[in-house]
Amino acid sequence: MNTKRLTLFILLALGALFLSACSGQPLVNTWPGLATDGERAYVSSGSFIYAVDVQTGREVWRYPAEADSKQLFFATPVLTEDGQLLIGSEGSNHAFVSLDAETGKENWSAPFTGAKGKWVAPPLVFGDTIYAPNTDGFLYILNMNGREIADPVELGGALWSAPVTDGTLIYITSLDHQVHILNLTTLTFVDSIDLGGAAPGSPTVGAGGVFVGSFASAIEFITPNGGHEVIAQTDHWVWGAPVLDGETLYFADLGYADVGGKVYSLDLATNRQNWDNVRPDGPIVASPLIVDEQIYIVTENGAFLALDRDGRIVWEKTPGGKIYTAPVLSGEFLLVAPYQAEFALAAYDLDGKQAWTFTPQK
Amino acid sequence: MWQTIIIQPMTNLLLWIYDILGHGPHMFGLAIILFTILIKLITWPLNASQVKGAQAMQELQNDKEWQDIQKKYAKDKEKLAQEQMRIYKDRGINPFASCLPTLVQFPIIIGLYQSITRALSATPLDMLQLARTIYPFQNVENIIPLNSKFLWMNLGQPESIQVLGFALPTLAIIVALTTWIQTKLTMPTSSNPNDQSAQMSKMMSIYMPFLLGWFALNFASGISVYFIVSNVLGVVQYAATGRANWSNLFGSKSAPATNKKK
Numbered sequence: 063m064n065t066k067r068l069t070l071f072i073l074l075a076l077g078a079l080f081l082s083a084c085s086g087q088p089l090v091n092t093w094p095g096l097a098t099d100g101e102r103a104y105v106s107s108g109s110f111i112y113a114v115d116v117q118t119g120r121e122v123w124r125y126p127a128e129a130d131s132k133q134l135f136f137a138t139p140v141l142t143e144d145g146q147l148l149i150g151s152e153g154s155n156h157a158f159v160s161l162d163a164e165t166g167k168e169n170w171s172a173p174f175t176g177a178k179g180k181w182v183a184p185p186l187v188f189g190d191t192i193y194a195p196n197t198d199g200f201l202y203i204l205n206m207n208g209r210e211i212a213d214p215v216e217l218g219g220a221l222w223s224a225p226v227t228d229g230t231l232i233y234i235t236s237l238d239h240q241v242h243i244l245n246l247t248t249l250t251f252v253d254s255i256d257l258g259g260a261a262p263g264s265p266t267v268g269a270g271g272v273f274v275g276s277f278a279s280a281i282e283f284i285t286p287n288g289g290h291e292v293i294a295q296t297d298h299w300v301w302g303a304p305v306l307d308g309e310t311l312y313f314a315d316l317g318y319a320d321v322g323g324k325v326y327s328l329d330l331a332t333n334r335q336n337w338d339n340v341r342p343d344g345p346i347v348a349s350p351l352i353v354d355e356q357i358y359i360v361t362e363n364g365a366f367l368a369l370d371r372d373g374r375i376v377w378e379k380t381p382g383g384k385i386y387t388a389p390v391l392s393g394e395f396l397l398v399a400p401y402q403a404e405f406a407l408a409a410y411d412l413d414g415k416q417a418w419t420f421t422p423q424k
Numbered sequence: 425m426w427q428t429i430i431i432q433p434m435t436n437l438l439l440w441i442y443d444i445l446g447h448g449p450h451m452f453g454l455a456i457i458l459f460t461i462l463i464k465l466i467t468w469p470l471n472a473s474q475v476k477g478a479q480a481m482q483e484l485q486n487d488k489e490w491q492d493i494q495k496k497y498a499k500d501k502e503k504l505a506q507e508q509m510r511i512y513k514d515r516g517i518n519p520f521a522s523c524l525p526t527l528v529q530f531p532i533i534i535g536l537y538q539s540i541t542r543a544l545s546a547t548p549l550d551m552l553q554l555a556r557t558i559y560p561f562q563n564v565e566n567i568i569p570l571n572s573k574f575l576w577m578n579l580g581q582p583e584s585i586q587v588l589g590f591a592l593p594t595l596a597i598i599v600a601l602t603t604w605i606q607t608k609l610t611m612p613t614s615s616n617p618n619d620q621s622a623q624m625s626k627m628m629s630i631y632m633p634f635l636l637g638w639f640a641l642n643f644a645s646g647i648s649v650y651f652i653v654s655n656v657l658g659v660v661q662y663a664a665t666g667r668a669n670w671s672n673l674f675g676s677k678s679a680p681a682t683n684k685k686k
Contacts, residue, residue: 092549136548152547182548197546220569222548237569259565262548277565299555299565319556347552362552386552 093401095138098392106135116392119418123166138184150181170208186225195221223264235261253288268306275300302349314346337373348388360385377414430535447567453574460653480517540646544580583645595648600637602655608672
């Protein structure tokens with residue numbers, strides 16, 4: 063073979079190998095976001111956000127009409143009282159958009175593009191203000207028309223989770239191991255607490271403070287004045303926000319690929335675990351969902367299961383794919399949005415019977 | 425298998441070095457540099473055999489039998505190739521030995537790229553994969569997420585510096601330049617226009633700087649740091665063995681340094 067051709071062939075082959083290995087990640091580079099208003103489910107999955115009729119499982123609208131390589135949607139969409147659906151793009155355009163939840167049309171004259179990073183976290187909406195955390199480490203303050211109404215608050219570290227509020231303070235976790243407490247009105251810092259590990263999940267408001275899990279393999283309780291204590295140790299990292307139901311706090315750890323995550327039920331009155339060793343099949347990222355007397359858990363191995371209050375499995379399903387997105391209750395259905403499955407959304411009744419699946423048309 | 429053999433050890437090694445360095449700003453860049461030095465030390469015997477192979481190829485060009493067959497079979501390429509292969513075989517020379525270290529670099533580059541992307545975890549899925557990658561005995565929750573800043577760069581992003589309103593890809597330029605220097609220094613000199621290995625090396629010296637420069641331009645700058653350190657160490661290794669062919673660098677037709685030394 064001609065030497066030039068041989069050399070060129072080797073280089074092209076190596077280049078192709080390198081490119082396929084480096085850019086071989088699918089366009090959908092993380093798991094979907096899911097929200098519902100009881101009639102429709104809103105799924106953010108890659109290039110599109112889909113509105114799906116909860117009764118029929120049919121697509122009502124999608125945004126945008128055509129895929130745009132600069133836009134990727136994975137954050138959990140947030141519905142506001144005035145019918146807006148808020149979501150930021152994880153794509154290179156860094157756009158934060160407001161859609162009409164009814165029609166899927168853009169509400170604002172232009173998306174907010176003032177952030178330097180991607181939008182992984184859902185925003186907090188309180189009153190007429192949007193508090194939008196970005197991976198650039200800033201919390202952006204917008205009005206309901208998408209205009210900045212205050213300087214962004216620099217928190218440091220990538221912000222991946224929705225802030226929460228008790229009506230007076232904002233609590234927001236950061237990947238730089240901190241929980242920041244801000245005054246809701248003045249946006250001044252009240253305190254920052256070091257958790258000893260990254261906190262990709264939101265805090266949970268309750269018991270006069272917030273509960274938060276972290277990669278330090280612990281659940282901490284934080285008071286409004288910055289007091290904090292570890293109330294539970296876990297076997298592995300905690301990703302999803304804990305869920306408070308009465309006097310009981312439910313949470314799960316990520317676990318290892320071979321042993322799976324562990325589900326915890328902590329009685330806050332006695333500070334004792336209600337059960338000992340509940341380990342569904344697979345690591346757990348998502349927060350549990352509590353409906354009536356059942357606790358619904360999803361796992362990376364694709365398990366979707368219902369536990370009773372004693373930690374016994376009531377039923378278990380495997381819809382397909384990996385499940386990292388927290389399930390939601392919409393009317394009479396439990397909705398599950400798997401990652402890398404044949405469908406984007408599945409609906410189950412409370413007895414675990416599948417009602418429908420939704421696969422977006424290409 | 426790729427995960428177990430390449431990605432997992434590389435990522436854990438990078439995290440371990442980063443942790444030892446104190447996991448502050450700029451330390452992940454330093455971790456990549458130390459990692460590169462380690463890789464160079466591990467592949468030292470391979471590089472040494474490449475130097476030896478290149479040397480043998482250079483000496484072959486002045487060999488009478490070699491020159492004779494070039495003349496004798498100048499018009500019969502097939503026969504010439506057969507005769508060349510016979511001589512290679514008789515003298516235990518691998519004509520592609522000079523390409524081997526470059527080929528070996530590619531799995532390392534790909535693995536390093538994926539390890540850097542994973543270690544810096546730009547998305548929740550990356551972070552989850554990182555959690556899967558960490559060996560159970562590694563205690564790294566206090567160092568995650570890693571600080572991606574190194575000098576003026578974000579190691580997880582392609583690099584450029586704003587100069588007069590233009591984004592100047594300085595690292596890509598340095599990568600291309602150091603690759604060109606290294607290839608030129610290690611290229612065997614041949615006066616024979618039909619010498620295939622010399623032709624291949626020459627083509628490599630043209631294409632490789634562009635290829636790696638293009639990678640540096642488009643991928644995470646952590647890879648560029650690896651390229652530059654690797655190239656500089658390669659030059660140092662050659663220079664230390666006294667075989668660096670400085671004449672190639674400046675376009676001189678004079679004999680290579682090794683021959684002079686002899």
